[in-house]
Amino acid sequence: MPALLCRLTAAAVLLLHLAAHAGTAIVIGGATKSDNDAVWQRIVDEAGGPGARIAVFATAAANPERSAGLIVASLNRRGANAEAIPVAPRQKDVDWQANLNDPALIAKVAASKAVFFSGGAQEYIVDTLQPGGKATAMLKAIRQVFDDGGVVAGTSAGAAIMSRLMFRDAPDNLQILKGQWRDKREYDQGLGFVMPGLFVDQHFLKRGRIGRLLPAMQALGYTLGLGVEENTAAVVKGHEVEIVGARGAMLVDLSEASSDAKLPAFNVRGAVISYLDRGDRHDLKTGLTTPAAHKLRDQKLDPAAADYRPYLQFDHYFLDILADNMIVTAMSQLLDSRQPEVRGLAYRVRPRPGDLAPELGFEFRLYKGPGTVGWFSNALGGDDYTVLKVRLDVTPVRMAAPLFTPLLPN
Numbered sequence: 001m002p003a004l005l006c007r008l009t010a011a012a013v014l015l016l017h018l019a020a021h022a023g024t025a026i027v028i029g030g031a032t033k034s035d036n037d038a039v040w041q042r043i044v045d046e047a048g049g050p051g052a053r054i055a056v057f058a059t060a061a062a063n064p065e066r067s068a069g070l071i072v073a074s075l076n077r078r079g080a081n082a083e084a085i086p087v088a089p090r091q092k093d094v095d096w097q098a099n100l101n102d103p104a105l106i107a108k109v110a111a112s113k114a115v116f117f118s119g120g121a122q123e124y125i126v127d128t129l130q131p132g133g134k135a136t137a138m139l140k141a142i143r144q145v146f147d148d149g150g151v152v153a154g155t156s157a158g159a160a161i162m163s164r165l166m167f168r169d170a171p172d173n174l175q176i177l178k179g180q181w182r183d184k185r186e187y188d189q190g191l192g193f194v195m196p197g198l199f200v201d202q203h204f205l206k207r208g209r210i211g212r213l214l215p216a217m218q219a220l221g222y223t224l225g226l227g228v229e230e231n232t233a234a235v236v237k238g239h240e241v242e243i244v245g246a247r248g249a250m251l252v253d254l255s256e257a258s259s260d261a262k263l264p265a266f267n268v269r270g271a272v273i274s275y276l277d278r279g280d281r282h283d284l285k286t287g288l289t290t291p292a293a294h295k296l297r298d299q300k301l302d303p304a305a306a307d308y309r310p311y312l313q314f315d316h317y318f319l320d321i322l323a324d325n326m327i328v329t330a331m332s333q334l335l336d337s338r339q340p341e342v343r344g345l346a347y348r349v350r351p352r353p354g355d356l357a358p359e360l361g362f363e364f365r366l367y368k369g370p371g372t373v374g375w376f377s378n379a380l381g382g383d384d385y386t387v388l389k390v391r392l393d394v395t396p397v398r399m400a401a402p403l404f405t406p407l408l409p410n
Helices: 008-014 037-046 063-078 096-100 103-110 122-129 137-147 174-178 210-220 326-335
Strands: 024-028 053-055 079-085 114-118 149-154 164-169 185-188 197-199 224-228 233-239 238-247 248-252 268-277 281-283 299-301 341-346 360-367 373-377 384-397
Touching: 008 037, 024 224, 037 063, 037 114, 037 149, 037 233, 053 063, 063 079, 096 122, 103 137, 114 122, 114 137, 114 281, 122 137, 122 164, 122 197, 137 149, 149 268, 164 197, 164 210, 174 210, 174 341, 185 210, 197 233, 210 224, 210 248, 224 233, 233 248, 238 248, 238 268, 238 326, 248 326, 326 360, 326 384
Parallel strands: 024 149, 053 079, 053 114, 114 149, 197 224
Antiparallel strands: 024 233, 164 185, 224 248, 233 238, 238 281, 248 268, 268 384, 299 373, 341 360, 360 384, 373 384
């Protein structure tokens, strides 16, 4: 089977030549459906299969008892021996601080083969397990599970904590694009279960979070980012990533990107973005991407090839590039058409109270470059693309206020 397929720049490879972690991090983009066998079964299988002991932390959840119960049920239906660990500040009638330091519970976690973090508010996870940046005995037990070759999985908030630094409370993409960026507010320390050079995000395509990932990576000094879509997981083993579940994940490479310090707002030129679909694999060290087997059996789209035969005729301008799935739609249309570029706009037509610079918008320019290539398949019932190495520029623009005015009678 062909193994190529797309290579990161040499600079990125050198930056990512880091020691692999011993365990497996399963980064789930949130909104995981109970019937998603690909994700739930993968967690159980990675933890050792039937009977695998999995400790479930609903620390982030608004209703911890309910969230933990649903997760435990989903895992146990796939053969696990999962159990909730009641360490959650918002769980009623439970002394969570006593449980946090309970030697019996700590020993139970240490004896597990996997740990699962629920969704909710990720600040509860770090503030509970790592208060003031200092690891508790419970967190040390979780890390030991991972270091011994076990699994740490997390969905939504439980995914956010996977990188060394994380979004703490940053729901507004445009505010972050415009420069709202505060320690312990928009960002904080994570728990660091993926390799140190990788920054992760979740609910990525559904919520248009390319708009917050780019400025966060620039501000925090990351060259690689991975944004995982809902009902989808990225299985990360050291520097190897596999996408499983319903959709895909976005890989963002800023290793050769630049910005203009003279501009008074966020900007980037020469970012490289790739969309990894379900079944695709990527090696962060070598920069090689191997599409899913069904993609390799289907249509390859290489703009540099003599037999390039794109299907689409569209020439769209995307008026809301941060809308649901819009960035991948733009990438797919770019790959599967003769157009050399597509453009889109990030802007709030109706500013909210407290919005920074209401007149400020951002134009996204996606264009083909060296190594832009992809695959298309409908073998799984949809129009599924893998799209590699699309270039991206983001430029701040001043919008008209109001954006338009009604025509008046002559």
